[in-house]
Amino acid sequence: MGMTITQKILAAHAGKESVDPGELIMAKLDVVLANDITAPIGITEFRKAGAKKVFDKDKIVLVADHFVPNKDIASAQQTKLMRDFAREHEITNYFDVGNMGIEHALLPEQGLVLPGDTVLGADSHTCTYGALGAFSTGSGSTDFAAAMITGEAWFRVPESMKFIFYGKRQKWVSGKDLILHLIGDIGVDGALYKAMEFTGEAIADLSMSSRLTMCNMAIEAGGKSGIIAPDKVTLDYVESRANRGYRIYESDPDAEYCEVREYDVSKIKPQVALPFLPENTVPISEVTDIKIDQAVIGSCTNGRLEDLRIAAQILRGHNIHPDVRLIVIPATQSIYMQALYEGLIEIFIEAGGVVSTPTCGPCLGGYMGILAEGERAISTTNRNFRGRMGHVDSEVYLSGPAVAAASAVLGKIASPEEL
Amino acid sequence: MKLAGKAWKFGDDVNTDEIIPARYLNTSDPDELASHCMEDIDPDFMNKMSPGDIIVANKNFGCGSSREHAPLAIKTAGISCVIAKSFARIFYRNSINIGLPILESEEAAAKIQEGDRLEIDLASGVIKNLTKDETYQAQPFPGFMQQIISSGGLLNYVMSRQN
Numbered sequence: 001m002g003m004t005i006t007q008k009i010l011a012a013h014a015g016k017e018s019v020d021p022g023e024l025i026m027a028k029l030d031v032v033l034a035n036d037i038t039a040p041i042g043i044t045e046f047r048k049a050g051a052k053k054v055f056d057k058d059k060i061v062l063v064a065d066h067f068v069p070n071k072d073i074a075s076a077q078q079t080k081l082m083r084d085f086a087r088e089h090e091i092t093n094y095f096d097v098g099n100m101g102i103e104h105a106l107l108p109e110q111g112l113v114l115p116g117d118t119v120l121g122a123d124s125h126t127c128t129y130g131a132l133g134a135f136s137t138g139s140g141s142t143d144f145a146a147a148m149i150t151g152e153a154w155f156r157v158p159e160s161m162k163f164i165f166y167g168k169r170q171k172w173v174s175g176k177d178l179i180l181h182l183i184g185d186i187g188v189d190g191a192l193y194k195a196m197e198f199t200g201e202a203i204a205d206l207s208m209s210s211r212l213t214m215c216n217m218a219i220e221a222g223g224k225s226g227i228i229a230p231d232k233v234t235l236d237y238v239e240s241r242a243n244r245g246y247r248i249y250e251s252d253p254d255a256e257y258c259e260v261r262e263y264d265v266s267k268i269k270p271q272v273a274l275p276f277l278p279e280n281t282v283p284i285s286e287v288t289d290i291k292i293d294q295a296v297i298g299s300c301t302n303g304r305l306e307d308l309r310i311a312a313q314i315l316r317g318h319n320i321h322p323d324v325r326l327i328v329i330p331a332t333q334s335i336y337m338q339a340l341y342e343g344l345i346e347i348f349i350e351a352g353g354v355v356s357t358p359t360c361g362p363c364l365g366g367y368m369g370i371l372a373e374g375e376r377a378i379s380t381t382n383r384n385f386r387g388r389m390g391h392v393d394s395e396v397y398l399s400g401p402a403v404a405a406a407s408a409v410l411g412k413i414a415s416p417e418e419l
Numbered sequence: 420m421k422l423a424g425k426a427w428k429f430g431d432d433v434n435t436d437e438i439i440p441a442r443y444l445n446t447s448d449p450d451e452l453a454s455h456c457m458e459d460i461d462p463d464f465m466n467k468m469s470p471g472d473i474i475v476a477n478k479n480f481g482c483g484s485s486r487e488h489a490p491l492a493i494k495t496a497g498i499s500c501v502i503a504k505s506f507a508r509i510f511y512r513n514s515i516n517i518g519l520p521i522l523e524s525e526e527a528a529a530k531i532q533e534g535d536r537l538e539i540d541l542a543s544g545v546i547k548n549l550t551k552d553e554t555y556q557a558q559p560f561p562g563f564m565q566q567i568i569s570s571g572g573l574l575n576y577v578m579s580r581q582n
């Protein structure tokens with residue numbers, strides 16, 4: 001029996017010829033990640049356990065991204081714990097204000113995750129890196145602390161679900177729309193514990209940016225990981241960034257899947273997920289007259305250069321609706337810089353939007369755009385849970401950057417076609 | 420280990436933002452976190468519950484973020500066990516790693532009602548409903564996880580193997 005790409009990567013990291021779904025393994029890790037919310041708990045645990053050394057200072061990545069530049073004293077204290085730890089242990093890949101970015105945009109951009117890697121991150125959207133052909137999954141802070149000590153983690157080898165996308169995308173449809181459509185189809189626990197493998201001609205046709213967006217939201221279907229086998233697009237992306245070797249894996253033709261689903265992308269319209277779950281998706285054509293107070297374009301899901309370019313293309317020459325606050329957050333410093341060179345930032349500001357330094361900020365209701373009672377936002381982020389962006393009686397609608405930008409102009413959730 | 424307490428019922432897909440909203444994540448102080456436990460789904464929860472009580476939920480409990488603050492808030496609040504039809508994967512993993520007992524049982528999740536008195540034997544996975552005089556069998560933990568739990572959490576397990 002053949003193996004899936006996920007089985008192959010895990011087998012290689014467990015020092016085995018092959019592994020089966022359900023098997024418990026101890027796997028070596030190439031990257032161990034945490035951020036300013038999850039690292040402090042892990043670091044405290046690390047110290048409490050009496051650990052003195054990290055397993056490899058080059059393989060740990062610490063990113064201050066959720067609440068920086070620090071929004072209040074408590075978050076400053078918390079981040080300081082991570083800052084001090086990073087210095088004490090001479091963590092090579094430590095990113096703070098000035099060189100940081102939202103972790104899941106930053107790590108691929110910096111070439112820190114490569115095809116064939118096994119990655120454990122104390123953040124649920126660690127599944128993003130599957131887009132590079134790596135096995136990558138989220139964990140909590142205790143797992144992170146243990147991984148910093150040993151460089152290993154236990155995993156239950158997941159079963160795989162295969163999602164085949166074919167056909168040609170309609171205008172304004174990006175990776176975000178494909179993954180929202182998929183989550184709407186299988187539900188927020190449709191892939192619980194499973195590896196989600198995305199494949200087919202329509203995936204091959206996607207940019208790296210859109211692929212990262214799709215794998216980013218695997219967790220929103222309950223998935224353990226998302227993965228796309230590397231192809232030319234992947235290799236073009238990693239070639240100039242990689243500072244070490246990497247390995248390409250792909251699934252065997254006779255690999256076993258617990259489920260296979262197919263989607264004709266030519267039938268998928270731009271999607272919107274209604275409150276309060278990412279599975280409440282509808283095509284934009286079915287959303288009528290939902291007025292918004294805020295539009296957020298950013299996050300680890302859609303804060304990449306391509307997303308900003310799409311938003312700018314729509315906003316150019318338009319003013320945003322007077323009742324709407326548009327907040328644009330480039331996901332990393334280098335995306336920010338590139339957007340500046342390309343004149344995108346100017347377009348956002350001229351349209352009446354604001355542009356923030358990279359941060360998670362409003363995505364998790366931290367700061368930089370908190371919603372009041374009864375307010376509504378359209379957002380390119382990945383979660384629309386109750387209270388996610390502020391007051392428990394506020395609402396978040398999820399979409400790709402095209403719909404978010406068009407909605408900012410029209411003051412209600414709208415398709416770019418309506419402009 | 421035997422646990423006993425009153426059941427508090429919750430529905431499907433209870434997410435980590437409801438268990439502990441992100442606006443409180445600027446601290447990792449367990450008592451502070453516990454004081455906001457379940458706040459966005461039931462603002463009165465912490466006033467109503469008593470130490471030892473048990474949360475009983477439907478499918479996909481703990482979905483959403485990887486924040487360990489969620490099981491930590493529940494554990495520190497004094498909840499002795501969470502029973503659900505199913506758990507979100509990272510929540511499940513985190514609970515074991517920090518030593519919050521959790522049990523998966525479709526039958527228990529369906530039949531237990533709010534206020535029922537429960538008695539749980541963790542070793543066997545047997546849940547007794549004293550109010551209804553019923554017994555349910557939960558999935559016992561795989562051996563590997565039992566080792567982690569019996570060492571008192573993942574870090575103790577890891578450190579004992581390091582030395």
Ligand code: SF4
Pocket residue numbers: 066102103104123125299300301359360363364381382
């Ligand atoms: S942008 Fe949002 S989803 Fe992404 S890491 Fe930050 S808080 Fe999490």
